[in-house]
Amino acid sequence: MQKLWLLIFFLALPSSVLFSQRVEIIPYPDAVSLSADGCGKVYLSNTDAKVLMEHFSAEFTPDKIIPVKDGYFSGYRLCFTSGSCHPQAESADWIQILTIDQDAALAWFKKNSPELLSYPFDGLKACVGENGYKMADYKEIVERYRYISCKMYRQTIAPDGSETDEMTANIQRAVLNMSGKHEAQYVSVSSGGVFSNESSNRQNAGYNSVDEWIKCFEYIERLGYVTLIEFNEPATVPF
Numbered sequence: 001m002q003k004l005w006l007l008i009f010f011l012a013l014p015s016s017v018l019f020s021q022r023v024e025i026i027p028y029p030d031a032v033s034l035s036a037d038g039c040g041k042v043y044l045s046n047t048d049a050k051v052l053m054e055h056f057s058a059e060f061t062p063d064k065i066i067p068v069k070d071g072y073f074s075g076y077r078l079c080f081t082s083g084s085c086h087p088q089a090e091s092a093d094w095i096q097i098l099t100i101d102q103d104a105a106l107a108w109f110k111k112n113s114p115e116l117l118s119y120p121f122d123g124l125k126a127c128v129g130e131n132g133y134k135m136a137d138y139k140e141i142v143e144r145y146r147y148i149s150c151k152m153y154r155q156t157i158a159p160d161g162s163e164t165d166e167m168t169a170n171i172q173r174a175v176l177n178m179s180g181k182h183e184a185q186y187v188s189v190s191s192g193g194v195f196s197n198e199s200s201n202r203q204n205a206g207y208n209s210v211d212e213w214i215k216c217f218e219y220i221e222r223l224g225y226v227t228l229i230e231f232n233e234p235a236t237v238p239f
Contacts, residue, residue, distance in 0.1 A: 028229065030047055031045040031047075031229055032154060034155060035155050036163070041230060041231045041232070043228075043231075044152050044153075044154065044229070045225060045227040046226055046227060049075030049076060052075075052229065053075070053076040053097055056078055056095055056097070057078065060080065062078035062080050063079055064078070064081065065079070066079065068098060072101050072105040073101075075227075077094055077095070077096045077097075080094065095230070095231055097228070097230075100150060100227070102147045106147065106150055117149045119171075120148055120167065120220070121142050121145075123178070123209075124210065125138055133210055141213075145218075145220075147221075148221055149167075151224030151226055152165075152224065152228060153166040153168075153220075153223055153224060154223070157169070158172050159173055160172065166220070167220050170223070
């Protein structure tokens with residue numbers, strides 16, 4: 001009988017007493033989901049990692065805060081271990097917040113993957129020689145928007161129906177708009193492709209493809225993010 005009463009007692013206890021519960025995290029107000037469907041474990045933000053670390057620390061009181069440095073990313077891992085001192089406890093529940101050092105990222109890409117830096121500007125480069133547009137003008141615009149390849153972008157659906165990031169999708173849209181065709185003469189950068197210049201096919205004398213590219217870069221710049229927020233489990237999403 002005593003064993004039966006003990007069993008009833010434990011069954012009556014709230015699960016939060018019997019088992020440690022994960023911290024239900026709501027992403028920071030300016031954060032957006034990396035995925036197109038708005039769900040998942042990874043979010044993007046333009047708030048610095050230190051500010052986010054202080055915000056989450058004040059809201060949820062982590063057991064450990066570990067500085068993280070990973071290439072041109074730096075930030076923090078906040079660990080929620082329910083007070084456990086076990087060496088592997090930090091893997092139980094955590095938030096990792098990393099911000100890009102854009103100058104360091106730019107230097108890394110210049111050394112290791114320069115084609116990824118030049119990729120957004122291939123269509124613009126094809127305009128050199130048209131309407132008095134010079135290589136010096138091209139270089140000035142590239143310098144102005146040099147960081148767009150160093151940022152992170154949400155996933156979305158490209159005009160060709162494939163899943164890609166918002167930067168790539170908007171470049172494809174720009175090519176489609178400027179070519180005036182249903183299919184852009186476009187080959188993905190992964191296969192070493194470039195944009196073909198078909199602006200000469202435009203019959204509108206007032207049309208300026210360079211201005212269109214600048215509008216495209218300005219829009220892409222607003223879509224980019226510099227901070228990655230990663231949860232070990234899907235966060236509680238407020239929207």
